[in-house]
Amino acid sequence: xxxxxxxxxxxxxxxxxxxxxxxxxxxxxxxxxxxxxxxxxxxxxxxxxxxxxxxxxxxxxxxxxxxxxxxxxxxxxxxxxxxxxxxxxxxxxxxxxxxxxxxxxxxxxxxxxxxxxxxxxxxxxxxxxxxxxxxxxxxxxxxxxxxxxxxxxxxxxxxxxxxxxxxxxxxxxxxxxxxxxxxxxxxxxxxx
Numbered sequence: 766x767x768x769x770x771x772x773x774x775x776x777x778x779x780x781x782x783x784x785x786x787x788x789x790x791x792x793x794x795x796x797x798x799x800x801x802x803x804x805x806x807x808x809x810x811x812x813x814x815x816x817x818x819x820x821x822x823x824x825x826x827x828x829x830x831x832x833x834x835x836x837x838x839x840x841x842x843x844x845x846x847x848x849x850x851x852x853x854x855x856x857x858x859x860x861x862x863x864x865x866x867x868x869x870x871x872x873x874x875x876x877x878x879x880x881x882x883x884x885x886x887x888x889x890x891x892x893x894x895x896x897x898x899x900x901x902x903x904x905x906x907x908x909x910x911x912x913x914x915x916x917x918x919x920x921x922x923x924x925x926x927x928x929x930x931x932x933x934x935x936x937x938x939x940x941x942x943x944x945x946x947x948x949x950x951x952x953x954x955x956x957x
Contacts (some may be wrong), residue, residue: 767930813903826923829919829922830908830919832919833915833916833918834915835918837912837913837914837915837916840908840911840912840914841908842911843911844904844907844908844909845908845909846906847904847908848901848904850906851900851901851904852901855900855901857896858893859890859893859897859899862886862889862890862893866882866883866886869882869886870882870883886906
């Protein structure tokens with residue numbers, strides 16, 4: 766199908782397009798020197814200031830939370846190191862105890878002495894293993910407390926801040942309601 770250009774039809778189409786809806790038409794009447802009302806400028810200034818303050822508070826809270834998490838990670842790393850050292854120390858003591866038993870067994874004179882040495886070793890070893898398990902448990906519990914402490918402190922601080930802010934907002938709201946009630950009362954007196 767071949768199309769031909771008709772200048773008269775194009776002119777008619779152009780005229781028809783000007784009759785269609787123009788979403789920017791309402792803004793065309795505004796000029797660059799149109800004055801912005803003072804109330805709108807004040808509102809915009811207040812909104813920007815409040816947004817900036819909210820951003821700063823949120824940023825400060827995030828920074829404090831990140832610091833608490835970093836301290837928690839540091840404590841976790843130190844606790845893991847202490848736990849690993851304790852386990853290595855326990856292993857070394859147990860290996861040394863085993864070598865001491867082997868040395869005693871090598872110098873035993875008869876089978877009865879070997880059985881007696883081994884029995885004494887295992888009685889002592891069971892006791893030692895119980896003590897070692899208690900050492901590891903205590904270290905683990907302390908490590909858990911140390912890891913959780915920075916986060917616990919930060920949560921307590923935030924709860925105190927929320928409580929203080931809640932008190933402040935409640936007091937400000939109560940004061941605003943009192944002012945509005947006084948203004949309303951004055952208006953009612955004037956009206957009567």
